[in-house]
Amino acid sequence: MIERVLGQILFTSRWLLAPFYLVLAFCLFGLLVKMVLVFVEESHHLLHATETDTIVSVLTFIDLALTGSLLVMVMLSGYENFVSRLDHANHKDWPVWMGQVDFSGLKLKLMSSIVAISAIELLRAFMSVDETSNRDLAWYAGIHLTFVVSALILAFTDRLNGHHKTAEK
Known part of the structure; x- marks a missing residue:
């Protein structure tokens, strides 16, 4: 009986990870805010920027986009692998990779x-x-x-x- 109760407590404790994934969602929002701020700043300099400066700016946006994609991947896959399955029956645009990673x-x-x-x-x-x-x-x-x-x-x-x-x- 002790083993069963201990097993149930340990199994249920996986839900302690859910707030971590929620914080990642907030980080994604913060990354979006940073992307908008960088875009506004860079757009003011666009007309006078050199080709190299423009490429560096574009690389910054790619970097932020990859970081955002990384956050989504870790957030959703981690939640689904360690906490609970996500119900995607009513989502037509459900990513193909979800549930397979x-x-x-x-x-x-x-x-x-x-x-x-x-x-x-x-x-x-x-x-x-x-x-x-x-x-x-x-x-x-x-x-x-x-x-x-x-x-x-x-x-x-x-x-x-x-x-x-x-x-x-």
């Missing part, structure tokens, strides 16, 4: 997004190479390579784990 897939998508965001930051640094020190460029490149290698190792170990599960069947 398990924890392993979420980790890989998360790492892929981090690598993409890191690549944008690195590209942004290289676009203003005259204003960036060699030391800073080296750090950007090193951090990006660390993310790339980490993603590759994660994908490789995940693939090995998947083949191992297939071999057990």
Whole structure:
């Protein structure tokens, strides 16, 4: 009986994660506000901006969009994987990937997004190479390579784990 009660308490405690995902929704709203503020600021300088400045501005928007997509992915997949299934029967525009991203897939998508965001930051640094020190460029490149290698190792170990599960069947 104690084991059953303890199991029920532990199973129910998964709902403690729900506020975390709600906070991510608020973060998404905050990111939207930041995007609008950056857009307003950048639009004032658009007519006088150089090509490089325009590209850096566009990269900033791409960076914010990728970060927002990452938030949505973690928020919805995490909720569905760890808290409760979402009812999508009445949603015609339900994303195809929802309900199909398990924890392993979420980790890989998360790492892929981090690598993409890191690549944008690195590209942004290289676009203003005259204003960036060699030391800073080296750090950007090193951090990006660390993310790339980490993603590759994660994908490789995940693939090995998947083949191992297939071999057990």
